[in-house]
Amino acid sequence: MPVVLIEKQSPQITVVTLNRSERRNSLTIELLNELIAAIRVASDEPRERVLILRGAGAAFCTGLDLKEAADLKKAQMTAELVAKTLITLAETRLVTIAAVHGAAVAGGAGIMSACDFVVAAEKTKIGYPEVRRGLVAGLVMTFLRRQVGERNMRELVLGGELIDAERAHAIGLVNRVVAPGQLINEAQKFADSVLQGAPNAVAQTKRVIEELWATSVKQDVDLALKHHMQARESAEAREGIAAFNEKRPPNWVK
Secondary structure, rough: OOOOEEEEEEEEEEEEEOOOOOHHHOHHHHHHHHHHHHHHHHHHHHOOOOOEEEEEOOOOOEEEOHHHHHOOOHHHHHHHHHHHHHHHHOOOOOOOEEEEOOEEOHHHOOOOOOOOOOEOOOEEEOOOOOHHHOOHHHHHHHHHHHHHHHHHHHHHHHHHHOEHHHHHHHHOOOEEEEOOHHHHHHHHHHHHHOOOOOHHHHHHHHHHHHHHOOOOOHHHHHHHHHHHHHHHOOOHHHHHHHHHHOOOOOOOOO
């Protein structure tokens, strides 16, 4: 069973579906590699203009697969692949639309945040609980800083609580909140709006938005990766991930 499904909705729109529904589309090395490849293939198609990203099953994406993340030999690779995925999404000339439902958590919320436009189903839970696992949500911070402002970013990444789609909409983390049955329709509506624009003008508009920031997404993510890896290799991360996998509270020792 492929972990990423690619469907050409039209010559101009590709729908990419995360397809590990039995694990709530949690991120593995295999899935991240497949996702990066899917974005690049679509980006290389001259007529392609829009990429819609969604998740199969009950949730959009619940972040790193913490069973795989518990393997210290894979920690560096998974972190680097999450960073590469976020940069690939941020740098593609395509307009990217995340259609999220159920839950978009940790790395899953990061992937959502790296998209140009987000439609969320009502009651979707969204958040960055990394500190509760002994991790640092550094890779997503460049997007949160740009989208929700520092007060809200601090609340999300220091408190680590999940918020609902309505709260995410109120702080600017998502663009639209719709009934679950309307999720893909709403994503399609925005895709149709984008297709009314001239292709080069839309791509150039994306570039201008990026270049207005003093540092690029890539520079920010590269800096964050250093801090993320310091946390990933710590005793706190080993305890936090073990506690999550063993379904018990972590025992933080100072």
